[in-house]
Amino acid sequence: MLPVMNTIENFLWTDDFLLGYQPMDDTHREFVELVNAMLAADDAGFPALLDRFSEHALAHFEHERIWMQESNFPATDCHVDEHGAVMKSVEQVRMIVATGNITEGRRLARELAKWFPGHADYMDASLAQWMVKRNTGGAPIVLRRGAAKQEA
Ligand SMILES: [Fe+2]
Ligand SMILES: [Fe+2]
Numbered sequence: 001m002l003p004v005m006n007t008i009e010n011f012l013w014t015d016d017f018l019l020g021y022q023p024m025d026d027t028h029r030e031f032v033e034l035v036n037a038m039l040a041a042d043d044a045g046f047p048a049l050l051d052r053f054s055e056h057a058l059a060h061f062e063h064e065r066i067w068m069q070e071s072n073f074p075a076t077d078c079h080v081d082e083h084g085a086v087m088k089s090v091e092q093v094r095m096i097v098a099t100g101n102i103t104e105g106r107r108l109a110r111e112l113a114k115w116f117p118g119h120a121d122y123m124d125a126s127l128a129q130w131m132v133k134r135n136t137g138g139a140p141i142v143l144r145r146g147a148a149k150q151e152a
Contacts, residue, residue, distance in 0.1 A: 011032060020129075024064070031060060035113050038106070039109050039110070050093070054091070064079070071134050089108065
């Protein structure tokens with residue numbers, strides 16, 4: 001299988017993003033779909049997609065905050081702060097896009113595509129591990145398509 005090639009105009013789901021906690025993986029799939037839709041949108045369609053993304057991000061970050069809070073996750077504050085910084089940018093750019101400046105919206109979509117892999121890998125991954133351990137007593141097992149090497 002060919003690896004998924006993500007470029008700045010193309011942000012596609014790859015199983016490398018799987019973290020093994022199903023509710024989070026489902027949310028992350030939606031995040032990737034919406035950012036990719038923004039990258040592909042024409043000017044007329046962009047503002048509505050940005051609104052949908054903003055709704056998604058609010059729910060996405062709130063779910064993670066609740067998981068952290070309810071489970072006494074040790075590193076809650078910096079994770080919540082990072083979500084807050086993203087949400088602030090999204091709301092600022094929404095106001096700019098509402099004036100007809102779609103270029104700023106596209107720039108945000110590219111920034112979100114750059115931001116997500118690092119955030120997921122670092123902050124969300126440790127939360128996913130924590131949640132799975134708490135729910136099952138073990139670390140998550142992540143099965144990624146194409147991860148198993150075939151013997152020659
Ligand atoms: Fe997340
Ligand atoms: Fe997060």
